[in-house]
Amino acid sequence: MWSPILQFSMLSQLLLLLMLLPYSPTGAAPVGICYGRLANNLPPPPKVISLLKSNGISNIRIFNPDPSTLQSFAGTGINLMVGVPNEILPDLAAGGPVFAHQWLQNNIFSYIHSSQIRYIAVGNEILLKDPYYTPHVVPAMTNLYQALQTANLANSIKLSSPHAASVLSISYPPSSGTFDPDIKSFIVPFLQLLSETKSPFMVNIYPYFSYTGSSKYVSLDYALFRSHEAFQDGGLTYHNLFYASVDAFVYAMEREGFGEVPIMVTETGWPTSGGVAASVENALAYNGNVARSAVSGVGTPKRPGKGIEVYLFDLFDENGKTGKDYEKHFGIFRLDGSKVYDIKFN
Template identity: 65%
Template sequence: MAVIKGNIQFLFLCLISFVSFFILLPESTAAAPIGICYGIVANNLPPPSDVVNLLKSNGISRVRLFNADPEALKPFSGTGIQLMIGVPNEILPSLASSPITTSVEWLQSNIFAYISPNQIRYLAVGNEVFLKDPFYTPHVVPAMENLRQALQALGLDEIIKLSSSHAASILSNSYPPSAGAFDPNIRPVMVPLLQFLRDSGSPLMVNVYPYFSYVNNPQYVSLDYALFRSQDAERDQNLVYDNLFDATVDAFVHAMEREGFGGIPVVVTETGWPTGGGAAASAENALAYNGNVVRRALNNVGTPKRPGVGVEVFLFDLFDENGKGGEESEKHFGIFGVNGVKAYDLNFN
């Protein structure tokens, strides 16, 4: 009788373990999300409704919109595509200095009037403000605080996360990754931002471009290291780096830890490689770079500092943007032609 009872207990424990394994399996094996940036600084783009059809036909389920443009938002309604929507730099002073009701009204009239909140994953409050657009710097965190209280008032603060997207230049040091540190000039605003992110369970958003690191510093950054094909790995505190993407992301992780904010996730809100207009800009190299970014996210490769934790990424850009200023290469990041044909054979899933 004791043997039978023992066997029953053993089978029960096995059953519990078996069920627990399958309950935990989806979370532990879910791929890191891959999205795409939908920039519209061009005069030859297809209608937004055609864009949505293009995204759906290619299995792209996350999109970054840089502004709350009603004409761009409307076609996404009911599609199930998850959105990151930009809150423009220009309105940050108003949101930061006005009552919470102003933030509520802005959200309702500019976003929720056109799309359901359950399709919105993130609001990116300002884009590359710190150092690049310093007039708006003191308004970023106060605007985020007011928007968060507005979302709380609407019962949406657990659905929609707030952050702000930053250029890699906010790091004063990024090599080696363990030496990663934020520019001391922005520390008075960076620390409150990190506190906000930790308190609200939001990620640090960063724009990572190994392409520009390579073309601006070819004597220090090899093309192979930028394209994930380096044979010469670099060691840093017993961690091995064979590509610049990982090294840059981990430099941000170290910089946050240096300020006492370990554990905040990193979302790469822009990364990509141009097909023309500059050194090493080609469809072949763009496929090599973006293809590796996608594969690593889908396989939850993570980084040496955070292995097995896939990095959520938004590839730049959906189309070439012929209205952009700056270097010629900045106009040629499009993964698709305006006719909907891929510039190179990138598979998103």
């Protein structure tokens, strides 16, 4: 048996080692950024890579598997979420796992090593923008998952499909969160697949749209995490619209029997100009608070201590965006690589 003195010495050394290790909150989640490319004036990929590394950004979402973009990230150590274009889904759904395997090889893994791919986003906002493709989402995901299984990548690369917040027919209060009944035939098998594959529910959340569309009921401070007021919902206290929006999805999934499925926010942001309340100051307040929430691991009132992985939109302004003017002004960085506002990503 060890002597008390030896035991104390060993314990002291262990405590000293623990003190020297970097602190990492158990619920901390990564903060990534979306790399939108609907513009004709973006800097070349090498400068983009340099910008990302100098700012400690190691998680990027790209919206389609462009070969030159993938090649530019190869070997950089930066992790990617790669989007599958909506129009490809019918072929992936009909072609089976063999076709899905070949598609992955030809369009992604031929240009970048699989170790840099964290997520594959199968389509984007299908139900809002391209409902024609809705029946193809789950079959396409199933085939892609089986292809990843065959390649022993199903545990390291997760599959999901990002949805707009409008898939909820009721989102306020959060405890009333309910999926639109018109999509019930899609959402249940979709959630079942996420549950079986231990993949996250991906959602694009923009409190900016909620504020500008309902400013009579949603205060700017509540949307920007600056509210000194709070509202109670079933014993839970909400101080900002972001947490309330996320938890509405948690409740909605619980209603369908899938309350264990994790949530990640694949797009969120605030414009710097071009619309009501669009300013550098407000963009800094919103994105800064979202990023701090993720890295602190605080979670939401419904899921405390479980940090939400988020991807901020957008890396640069995109002058090729259509629609309202503010759509072109979500960029966090200027074209010369300097920050529009000072935000921390870790």
